[in-house]
Every structure is written in C-alpha cells, then in structure tokens.
Amino acid sequence: MKRELQKQACLRALGIALCLSVPAYAAPEEGDAKAILASVDSLTPKLAAAAQDVWSYAEVGFKKGKSTARLQKDLKDAGFKIETSVAGIPTAFVATAGSGGPVIALLAEYDALPGLSQTPTAERHSAGGIAGHACGHNLLGAASVTAAIALKKWLDKTGVKGIIRLYGSPAEEGGFAKVYFVREGLFKDVDAVLSWHPGGSNRASQGQLLSMLTAKFTFKGVPSHAAAAPERGRSALDGVEIHNIAVNYLREHVPQETRIHYTITNGGDQPNIVPANAQSFYYVRHHDPAVVQDVWNRVKKAADGAALATGTQVSVEIIGGSYSTLPNDTLGRVVDASLNRVGGYRFTAEEAAYAKAVAATLPGGNGDPGDPSKIGAYEFGRKGSASSDVGDISWVVPTASLGTATWPAGTPPHSWQAVSASGTSIGVKGAVVAAKTLALSATELFRKPEIAVKAKEELLKSRGRDFTYTPLLGDRAPALDYTDRPGAGG
Numbered sequence: 001m002k003r004e005l006q007k008q009a010c011l012r013a014l015g016i017a018l019c020l021s022v023p024a025y026a027a028p029e030e031g032d033a034k035a036i037l038a039s040v041d042s043l044t045p046k047l048a049a050a051a052q053d054v055w056s057y058a059e060v061g062f063k064k065g066k067s068t069a070r071l072q073k074d075l076k077d078a079g080f081k082i083e084t085s086v087a088g089i090p091t092a093f094v095a096t097a098g099s100g101g102p103v104i105a106l107l108a109e110y111d112a113l114p115g116l117s118q119t120p121t122a123e124r125h126s127a128g129g130i131a132g133h134a135c136g137h138n139l140l141g142a143a144s145v146t147a148a149i150a151l152k153k154w155l156d157k158t159g160v161k162g163i164i165r166l167y168g169s170p171a172e173e174g175g176f177a178k179v180y181f182v183r184e185g186l187f188k189d190v191d192a193v194l195s196w197h198p199g200g201s202n203r204a205s206q207g208q209l210l211s212m213l214t215a216k217f218t219f220k221g222v223p224s225h226a227a228a229a230p231e232r233g234r235s236a237l238d239g240v241e242i243h244n245i246a247v248n249y250l251r252e253h254v255p256q257e258t259r260i261h262y263t264i265t266n267g268g269d270q271p272n273i274v275p276a277n278a279q280s281f282y283y284v285r286h287h288d289p290a291v292v293q294d295v296w297n298r299v300k301k302a303a304d305g306a307a308l309a310t311g312t313q314v315s316v317e318i319i320g321g322s323y324s325t326l327p328n329d330t331l332g333r334v335v336d337a338s339l340n341r342v343g344g345y346r347f348t349a350e351e352a353a354y355a356k357a358v359a360a361t362l363p364g365g366n367g368d369p370g371d372p373s374k375i376g377a378y379e380f381g382r383k384g385s386a387s388s389d390v391g392d393i394s395w396v397v398p399t400a401s402l403g404t405a406t407w408p409a410g411t412p413p414h415s416w417q418a419v420s421a422s423g424t425s426i427g428v429k430g431a432v433v434a435a436k437t438l439a440l441s442a443t444e445l446f447r448k449p450e451i452a453v454k455a456k457e458e459l460l461k462s463r464g465r466d467f468t469y470t471p472l473l474g475d476r477a478p479a480l481d482y483t484d485r486p487g488a489g490g
Contacts, residue, residue, distance in 0.1 A: 039150040047146040054138035058112040058131040061483035067110040078149040087180040093168040097152040100161030102191035110141040118416045120423035122357035132419035136198025143431035147438035162446040176320035178389035191452040193399040196434040198406035203376035206332035211289040211324040212387040221312040223276035233274025234311040240278040243306035259285040321472030323391040330455040331400030336378040338440035344373040355408040370409025398455035406430030
C-alpha cells in the first residue's frame, strides 16, 4: 500500500459528499415500517433476555463459548442457517436466511473488557467477575440478532427477494475478528453492511475512525541474584522500560493525531531476581493507515535499540491491525432517515434517577444524563477518536453505522459506568432503537437495490479504483490467546 495513494483515498473519503449527487432518502414505506417496528416490539423480551445473559457472562477476547452459543440459539430457533468456526475462529459464526439478492449484512459483537466487572448500579461496585461489558457489546449483539430475525420474518411474509446475513464477531476489543473475515473473503458477495454501537446519544452520522496496529514486545534477558550478582544479569524489564521511554520521547515527533498506548503485561517475578522475561503490549493509531505503518516501524526500531542498550533480546508478535472506517454518505442517509422514523425513547422516573446518579459520577459531570428522545443532526466525514475492525469491512463493502443512547450522555466507553448502564433497562431501550433502525434500513435496501449500487459507486470513488486490500495484520493466524497474560496458564 503506497502512502500517497492511501492519503488521497482518505481525503476522497472525507470529501465524497461534495463530488457525488446523493439524494435525501425517505424512511421505508409506511406498511413496511409498521410491520418491522411491530416485529421488533414483539421480539423485545427476547432481546432483553439475550442482552442480560451475555452481560452476565462477560467473556473476553475470543473466549466466548457461552455468549456465541446464546446468540446462535435465538437465530437457530428463528430458522437461520448457521455456519460456525468461520475464519479459523471457534467462537465466530455466520447466520443466513433468505434467497436471491441483494445480500445485506448485520454485525453482532459480544466481547467484554477485562478488569471492569461491575453491578448495574450507580456506584462503583464489582460484580465479582474478571470483566464487564464496558462497550455495551452485550447490547450490540442482541440488537443485531433481533433485527436479523425481524427481517427474516418480513422477507418470509412479503416474498421480497434478498438475503439477510449476520456475522457473529468476537474479540472486537483487540482481536480483530472482522479483519480475518475480510481476509478470508466472507464479504465478497455482500452488497451493504449495517452496523451500530452503544453510546450516549442517538445519531447516524458517518465519520472516520482510527486505523491501528497492535503488538506484543517480549524481551528476554539473563536471570541472576539482584543483590549478590547483579553484574551477571541482563534485565528484560530494563529493556521494556527503556523501550517505553524511547517511545514517550517519540511522541513529540509524530503527526499530531497519532495515538500510542501501552501496558506492561509481564514485569518479572520478584525483585531479588534480575527479570529474565518481560513484555509490553502496544497500540499505534492514526486515521491514515500509512501513517500508522510509518510510526509503527519507528516504535519497532525503538525496541531494537532498547534491547541493544540493555544486552537483551526482543521479539515482536503482531496481534492485530485494522483500517480506518471509510464513511459512506449514500448508506448513511438511509440509516439517518430510518433513525428519525424510529425516534428515541424516554426515561421512566426510576431510570431518570439512576441516569442522573450515574451522570453525577462522571469527571466534571453535572448530573445531566441527556435526553434519549432526541436524534442528533446528521453529519458526514468527521474524524473520530476510536478504532474498530469494522474499518476493514468498510473498504471492501459499502458500510454505514449508527449509535444509540444506551448510557447516560457523556458516559465514556470502557468505563464502569458503561458496564453498569449496559446491564439496565436503559441499555435495552437504546438497543431496541438500534434494532428497529437497522431493520428499517435493511428493508429500504431490499426494496430499492439501486441504493446499494450507488453506495458501491461511492465506495469505489472514495477508496480509489486502484485500491487493493492488504490486511495490516498480515498473514498471521487469529491470536486466539491474545487476552492471556504470560504465565497465566490460559
């Protein structure tokens, strides 16, 4: 991938609305809309039950045996054909229903985040587990499954031709399952992808998330008694720390929008032993994948220098990598029209009291939980500050997303407040808004296949017709154990 080509593609992606004539789409026809909304309403108890079950399992990374089985059960019961262990990932699956075309895909995620166990209360209180749904993926998976089931019922009843396909995707939080899906060609016959994510407001704006690369740096040294014979030792932990220092100085000399994060996943055993093994885990992010690759190469050279300085050896394992999202205005406007047709929701008195209490715990919070009945104005092209493996999909298939108010306004992802709200009725209400919006948007695409054709034209123009997809994570197999810590024994 050439850097200049990638830059031009990103610029075209952000300016595409200026060079394409994109019509303002209306929400689906009233008959279809009423049928879909009623169907999702009838499925809401199942959505809530699935979301609560997955929330309670709180499984991390690729280790989601109960979560994936729970979602697959609802799909099987609804008559979907399920293909399991796709792309070499035991907890990934693809569910399909319908016939003919177009093929419209939905995405389901269900991974939790380590260290964020939390009860569904307005105070910080661990539920006693090892993880929590701090990005609301319990809601994301349940809502997408619900939308898929509602769409299958609609296709069966109306006789409209088309295939609804749902991709069960574990390990969005660092495992990059969808990148492997793309690499294996699982989207090659898909006409459009619709996705959503939990958040603090209702909005269907289409923006550009960050590209990223992640890797673990393992330093190996020479153990020795830290007091009696320190001169005989070579500290792997020194290598990790010198590397971190070098990268921290590097931050001054990278593009301003670059983000670099790390943790030390292994710092040795005990202080009286010169550490023979140590490890760090790094993320590098930027909107331009070419910048990510350039900065990444410098981070890697810093590791080589740290090893040289400390007399240790270092090895690097690429864990994952994803492209920035390529926004699609054509699909975005369809989703926005559907979201406005669905509308938001209102807090009950009990929900309002809980939401205010949670909002008051946020840094700088004034106790205002926001108004989940409001729909944000549509925007296109704004740069975001997070990453998602949806990005790779968006470079090969027209893709649009939305966010709904599943948490009090201002709640940051990856926080205990997000875990808490994701386990409440507020989270379920926001997920229902998402399920309805996804289903309405898909009915519009099934009824009017020409929209997906136009969206594909936009994709080709924004990425460049000479673009060839090459995954940033290379040809490595899925890192099924990436959530394990060294010596943790699984």
